Structure formats: structure tokens, C-alpha cells
Amino acid sequence: MAIVEVEALRKEYGDFAAVEGSTFSIERGEVFGVVGPNGAGKTTTLKMLAGLIEPTGGTAVVAGLEPGNPAMQRRLGFLPEESPLYEDMTPRSYLAFFADLYGVPQSVATERIERTLDRLDLEHRDRRIGNMSKGMKRKVAITRALVNDPDVLIFDEPASGLDPLTTNYIIEFTRELSETGKTIVFSAHNLFHVESICDRVAVMNEGRIVASGTIEAIREAHGGTEYRVFTTVDASDGLRTSSADADGPTVDDLEVHRTNGQIEHVVGDMAAVEAIRAVVEAEGGRITDIQTRTPTLEEIFLEIASESSVEATEA
Numbered sequence: 001m002a003i004v005e006v007e008a009l010r011k012e013y014g015d016f017a018a019v020e021g022s023t024f025s026i027e028r029g030e031v032f033g034v035v036g037p038n039g040a041g042k043t044t045t046l047k048m049l050a051g052l053i054e055p056t057g058g059t060a061v062v063a064g065l066e067p068g069n070p071a072m073q074r075r076l077g078f079l080p081e082e083s084p085l086y087e088d089m090t091p092r093s094y095l096a097f098f099a100d101l102y103g104v105p106q107s108v109a110t111e112r113i114e115r116t117l118d119r120l121d122l123e124h125r126d127r128r129i130g131n132m133s134k135g136m137k138r139k140v141a142i143t144r145a146l147v148n149d150p151d152v153l154i155f156d157e158p159a160s161g162l163d164p165l166t167t168n169y170i171i172e173f174t175r176e177l178s179e180t181g182k183t184i185v186f187s188a189h190n191l192f193h194v195e196s197i198c199d200r201v202a203v204m205n206e207g208r209i210v211a212s213g214t215i216e217a218i219r220e221a222h223g224g225t226e227y228r229v230f231t232t233v234d235a236s237d238g239l240r241t242s243s244a245d246a247d248g249p250t251v252d253d254l255e256v257h258r259t260n261g262q263i264e265h266v267v268g269d270m271a272a273v274e275a276i277r278a279v280v281e282a283e284g285g286r287i288t289d290i291q292t293r294t295p296t297l298e299e300i301f302l303e304i305a306s307e308s309s310v311e312a313t314e315a
């Protein structure tokens with residue numbers, strides 16, 4: 001059975017739905033990314049999973065337990081997007097305090113805290129938290145999410161606003177946690193990190209999940225390689241497309257641009273390239289160049305988000 005089961009989860013604020021009926025499940029040991037633009041509903045979703053805000057509808061079950069159940073809290077670690085820390089405490093005293101709240105025996109807690117801080121390379125463990133850098137504070141917050149040795153980690157933008165070195169450190173550490181069998185739900189803006197560590201993702205926009213699956217599947221469904229065929233003659237009249245209904249081979253989604261005296265045909269597969277070649281040769285022209293381009297994950301997600309916004313407007 002999946003360790004996280006979310007069914008028709010919904011959160012309304014007045015007549016505004018921040019999350020509009022999300023359904024997904026996460027297997028034990030998976031790294032699951034929740035991605036999407038600002039205001040998509042990522043934080044709201046993660047907070048409902050963590051039992052920090054109550055859904056208006058639907059259910060979120062973690063490790064077989066409802067959010068808010070104290071037994072579930074013990075199996076869960078939550079890293080909020082902004083982690084307010086007690087500025088006057090030191091990392092050691094602060095983390096010991098949280099371990100105590102979770103009922104972790106002191107000797108176990110000390111060993112766990114020191115091991116995590118060692119791994120995160122956090123120096124100055126007895127320095128006042130208020131005097132630490134943003135990256136150091138984030139490392140303390142991450143260690144706090146781990147004091148109870150949870151099975152499920154919910155990390156809201158774990159590396160947001162940090163320098164690239166600290167970011168890589170945290171992403172690498174998150175990967176290591178998943179290798180030790182922890183299940184990680186992770187929200188992020190930086191799609192490079194999503195691609196590097198997530199097994200599956202849910203793409204959110206305006207409160208709804210608009211695509212989900214492995215990155216490869218999403219790439220395949222929404223962002224295949226684009227072929228740009230440059231020719232001396234326009235092949236569109238000899239091709240059958242959804243817009244032009246001429247005789248000849250069918251080419252879906254053909255785009256034609258004129259650049260510097262050349263005709264550029266943009267198509268989505270090699271069969272279309274061959275069809276263009278046949279038409280161009282039959283018309284006495286020639287192909288001058290063929291270029292391929294694979295859209296970045298960023299472009300694919302932007303495309304998915306804008307398509308879903310258009311659908312919502314049209315509905």
C-alpha cells in the first residue's frame with residue numbers, strides 16, 4: 001500500500017479554492033516533487049499532508065494515519081518554506097529541545113543531531129542562531145525535521161533562496177535520505193533539482209494538478225524533440241496538416257517561418273522531416289539545414305501551466 005494516499009483533497013478560503021481536489025499517491029521510498037508557479041497550491045497541499053491545516057474536503061492519509069493524529073506526527077518530518085527558529089538558542093540546545101518534544105531519548109537524540117549536523121557540515125553549533133547565515137539556519141531547520149527519525153519527510157522549497165553551493169549540498173543530502181528508505185515529498189521552483197532527485201512529480205497550476213508522472217513521461221507527453229527543417233521552398237502546400245488540407249503526407253502541428261530568405265519548417269518527428277524532404281525535392285528545392293531542439297523542463301512546465309490556464313478560462 002502507498003505510504004501517502006491523497007484523495008480529492010481540497011482547501012477553500014472563502015469562495016477561493018487554493019487546492020481544487022488533488023488526487024495522488026506516493027510509494028514508500030519515493031521522492032515525489034510538487035512543482036508549479038507561485039500561488040499554484042503547493043504549500044497548501046504540503047501543509048494539509050502534514051496536518052498543519054485542515055482540508056475543506058477530501059482526505060490525506062500518511063502511513064495509514066489521518067493528518068493530525070499524534071501517531072502520524074511522530075512518523076513525519078516537516079520543513080516549512082520559512083522556518084522561524086528561536087534566534088536566542090544555539091543549534092544544539094534548539095534541536096535537543098525539539099527532540100525532547102518528540103520524546104526521543106537524550107542519548108539517541110544527541111547522536112542523531114550530531115550525525116546530521118556533521119553530514120550537513122554545520123559548524124558553530126553553540127553559536128546563537130540569530131547570528132547565523134540563511135544557509136546555516138536552513139541546515140538547522142532540516143536537522144529539526146529529522147530529530148524524530150521520520151519515515152516521511154515533507155520539504156517545502158528546501159533550497160529556496162540559498163547560494164548554489166548550499167543548494168547542491170541540501171539536494172545531495174535529500175537524495176541520500178531517500179537512499180536510506182525515507183519517503184520525501186518535495187516542493188520546488190528550481191526544476192533542475194526536481195529533475196535530478198524526483199522519481200515522480202505532480203505539476204500544479206491554479207490549485208489543480210495539471211500533469212503528473214515521471215519526468216520522462218511528462219517530457220514525452222508534452223515536450224518531444226522539435227525538428228527545424230530549413231529549405232529553399234515552402235513545403236506546406238504539398239503537405240496535409242490540420243490547418244492546410246492539401247494532398248500529400250500528413251504532418252501534424254507544422255509551423256512555417258520565413259527567415260533570411262529561407263523557409264523554416266518546425267515539426268515534431270522524423271517522419272514529418274522525411275515528408276518535407278519528399279515534397280521539397282519534388283518541387284525542385286533542397287534542404288539547407290536540419291536542427292533539433294529538446295525543450296527544457298522549464299519550458300515544458302510553462303507550456304503545461306499556460307495550457308491549463310487557457311482550458312480553465314474556456315471552461
Ligand SMILES: Nc1ncnc2c1ncn2[C@@H]1O[C@H](COP(=O)(O)OP(=O)(O)OP(=O)(O)O)[C@@H](O)[C@H]1O
Nearest residue numbers: 013017018036037038039040041042043044045081
Ligand atoms: N490563509 C490563506 N488565506 C487566503 N488565501 C490563501 C491562504 N493561504 C494561501 N492562500 C492562497 O492560496 C493560493 C495557493 O497558495 P500556496 O501558498 O499554496 O501556493 P504555492 O504554490 O505554495 O506558492 P509559492 O510558490 O508562492 O509558495 C494562493 O493564491 C494564496 O494566496
